[in-house]
Amino acid sequence: MKYIDHHAHMVSRTTDDYAQMALSGCLAVSEPAFWAGWDRSTPEGFLDYFRQLTDFEPKRAAQYAITHYNWLGMNPKESDDRAISLAVLKHLPALLDGPTVLGIGEIGMNRVTQNEIATYTDQVAMAAEFRQLVLIHTPHLEDKLKGTRVTVDVLRRYPSLPPSRVLVDHAEEHTIGLILEHGFWAGLTLYPQTKVSAARAVDLIEQYGPDRILVAGACDWGPSEPLAVPKFVMEMRRRRHSEALIERVVLENPIRFLGQSPKFRLPAGLEAFAARPA
Amino acid sequence: MTRTPERSPLSPTQLVDEYFVENRNRLLEIAAFLDRLDRADASLASDDFRVRVFADAIRALSTAGPRRLTHIQMLLSDPTTKPLASLDRKGAVGAFDPSLAEIRR
Numbered sequence: 001m002k003y004i005d006h007h008a009h010m011v012s013r014t015t016d017d018y019a020q021m022a023l024s025g026c027l028a029v030s031e032p033a034f035w036a037g038w039d040r041s042t043p044e045g046f047l048d049y050f051r052q053l054t055d056f057e058p059k060r061a062a063q064y065a066i067t068h069y070n071w072l073g074m075n076p077k078e079s080d081d082r083a084i085s086l087a088v089l090k091h092l093p094a095l096l097d098g099p100t101v102l103g104i105g106e107i108g109m110n111r112v113t114q115n116e117i118a119t120y121t122d123q124v125a126m127a128a129e130f131r132q133l134v135l136i137h138t139p140h141l142e143d144k145l146k147g148t149r150v151t152v153d154v155l156r157r158y159p160s161l162p163p164s165r166v167l168v169d170h171a172e173e174h175t176i177g178l179i180l181e182h183g184f185w186a187g188l189t190l191y192p193q194t195k196v197s198a199a200r201a202v203d204l205i206e207q208y209g210p211d212r213i214l215v216a217g218a219c220d221w222g223p224s225e226p227l228a229v230p231k232f233v234m235e236m237r238r239r240r241h242s243e244a245l246i247e248r249v250v251l252e253n254p255i256r257f258l259g260q261s262p263k264f265r266l267p268a269g270l271e272a273f274a275a276r277p278a
Numbered sequence: 279m280t281r282t283p284e285r286s287p288l289s290p291t292q293l294v295d296e297y298f299v300e301n302r303n304r305l306l307e308i309a310a311f312l313d314r315l316d317r318a319d320a321s322l323a324s325d326d327f328r329v330r331v332f333a334d335a336i337r338a339l340s341t342a343g344p345r346r347l348t349h350i351q352m353l354l355s356d357p358t359t360k361p362l363a364s365l366d367r368k369g370a371v372g373a374f375d376p377s378l379a380e381i382r383r
């Protein structure tokens with residue numbers, strides 16, 4: 001089954017992982033800028049990281065015939081530092097023109113502090129002004145519900161940012177309804193422990209249907225699974241779902257969302273997707 | 279917007295056939311975790327907010343209806359929307375501490 005992983009922190013992964021993903025059908029990944037597990041001490045540290053995302057990583061992915069796209073922004077985990085955040089955001093508009101940059105992300109909140117909300121709001125405003133796609137991180141565990149509520153409240157203050165151009169990621173059972181009912185895309189990131197398992201993701205597809213839902217493996221530096229999307233495919237098959245429904249979720253939906261950026265190119269052989277009704 | 283569910287073609291019995299053993303294992307893992315805590319310190323059940331909410335969640339498992347998971351997610355979640363004035367720690371711990379809600383008021 002061919003698929004696209006819309007949320008994959010490949011800088012944390014070895015080339016072996018790229019090889020396994022390619023062997024299991026991965027055609028493209030999109031990599032949002034995120035926290036490295038430790039705080040960067042200068043704005044220049046972020047600029048170097050953005051260069052890694054936009055310059056080095058696409059070349060590494062290409063060795064495995066995987067197209068690499070990326071998202072730039074001040075990530076939630078470091079966004080409480082307003083001084084560094086504002087310094088980084090000054091550079092962002094120029095960087096968004098990069099040929100593989102699909103939009104602003106992943107932005108959002110971590111512990112839902114006043115500073116985090118301010119940095120997030122700055123970036124939502126920037127996305128509206130520069131007509132960018134947005135990929136939003138929602139907080140972990142006990143903070144997810146609160147963070148998702150605040151996330152949506154801020155987005156609703158920017159009607160010039162169409163909900164169809166916003167992906168609210170890391171959705172779970174208690175937040176997906178709120179995300180979808182406001183017209184946003186909902187992302188299900190498949191983790192071994194901390195978010196949604198493949199089985200629960202299939203449950204959510206069964207309950208909500210496939211419209212505006214994406215699944216991803218995250219592939220980050222902590223416990224996570226680079227082959228999470230193929231394992232989701234296996235779980236869908238285990239429930240005897242049709243190949244057409246599976247393809248809709250893991251290939252057609254990412255094409256529909258990411259394809260709103262003119263920089264996204266349909267993978268070879270999939271030109272027919274462009275003609276399909278949304 | 280109306281959404282169209284996609285029910286699994288599996289029958290109820292097929293669902294049990296498919297998923298019983300792995301969930302039997304999960305049930306035993308939870309029992310083992312609780313026994314382990316008791317062997318370490320039985321007072322944790324009342325003293326640690328995470329263990330208290332864990333017990334609430336286990337009671338929620340025994341209720342009828344299709345929304346057990348969402349109910350448990352809500353038990354574990356921060357129900358407030360007021361932002362923190364400053365960053366208190368970097369990461370989440372898995373369950374909301376109700377005593378913090380009192381402090382924030």
